[in-house]
Amino acid sequence: MKKFTLLLALLTSTLAMADRIAIIGAMDSEIKILLSEMKEVKKEERATVVFYEGKLLNKDVVVFKSGIGKVNAAMSTTIAMEEYDVNKIIFTGVAGAINKNLNITDVVISDYLVQHDYDTTIFGSKKGAVPGSVDTKFFADKQLINIAKNSAQKVLGKNKVYIGTIATGDQFIADKKAVEALETDFGAWAVEMEGAAVAHVANLYKTPIVVIRSMSDKADGSAHMNYNDFVNIAADNSAKIVMNMLLEM
Template identity: 30%
Template sequence: MAIGLICAIPEELAHLRELLLDMVPVRAAHTEFVSGTLDGFDVVLASSGMGKVNSALVATVLADRFGCSPIIFSGVAGGLDPDLAVGDVVIADRVIQHDAGLIENDRLQTYQAGHVPFINPVDRLGYHVDEDLLARVVDRLADFTLPALSEAAGGGNRSAAIRFGMVLSGDQYLHCESTRERLHRDLGGLAVEMEGGAVAQVADAFAVPWLVIRALSDLAGQDSRFDFLAFVDEVAAASVAILRRLLPVLQERRQRTADY
């Protein structure tokens, strides 16, 4: 069973594609799906494009047509936690679609995607990573250190940190200090991006384990667009380095049951 690998943008995809061997491309919908081997493991690699609909489409094809398990999203994100810096890596233990919910009195009440409190209420908010998979990931990375960031990325002798926690997904590129502070304060997000929540929703529907690995290319504030352009290539490489480290433990899995 192949591991499904998704990236959103070309800078993320390039790092993985150049490592792939025995490539066999197949076109489906708007995406090229490339079967091959990465460090000896069978994978199917695809670039989804940005946003939740694009990533949901690609995750569905990986699960249904290619039978991939697990499905991994590897790429970059904006940082929400002020203790994090460009180049740090956040691995989701839970994802929430922060832009889904009920708008009332000019405010959004974030709610489970696909549900409304007075139509089809649900106690669940977001999607949690499979506990067994997460435990293996934490153990595998316990003694793993990323190389120091370049001076150009503000690194020097500082190695990138690896954190586990909440990742938020929404169909907007965040370039706003006040929204960054609100999302961190109200939802506890460490990072914000545009795809992971949809990948998790699709994977959950197919009872397939999933993982979101995000290296911070910017801090989601007023300088985010400039930071992204300057740092995206280097920090995307950090996400790939972690993915390669995790490959041996991604398919060791117990029987999964849906978390409802």
């Protein structure tokens, strides 16, 4: 009886330690490929967010659309942490290019993330210095960065994959001066509307995270036109990278 109890305890412990990976996109287009490949899916709605729990390439995952913006991203990530025992997070999707070396459909993998619209500089703090950040930054996980980099290079080739800081704010950036400010203030490579909020939650929970962003536009005066033309291509590329990552995890 004691042996059986010990075996049961070890089995329970092993199951508890198994990876469950949260894969998040802000929009339907960013997760549609992933959902189409999932098996054994259980669907559940919480706070208007639909969570799809199941298997993807034999990995335990929960895939969901966070919705656009920092509040939606932080709320849905917190639900995933609390309700689905998530211990790794991958955010997939599109972004606007900041660094001049980037072309549309290139990919930026986060090393750090910043909330560029958080501003309490009137009190002497740095722009983007959100409580909980380290010198304005939220960290991505080094192991996940390396896996994402290798996977992205397999999907797109080495000359289209970069690692850099991603800036997040509740704005669609489409102005050259704003782009220059993001590069000057934060050294940002790309800009979007969710990643740093997700990283904020992940860092507080001490959970590994990486954000993968495929460039849908140049974040300048032509951004809205480029975005409409390339958003689906960029979103699909990012999702394919995530699929490749799962094979390496």
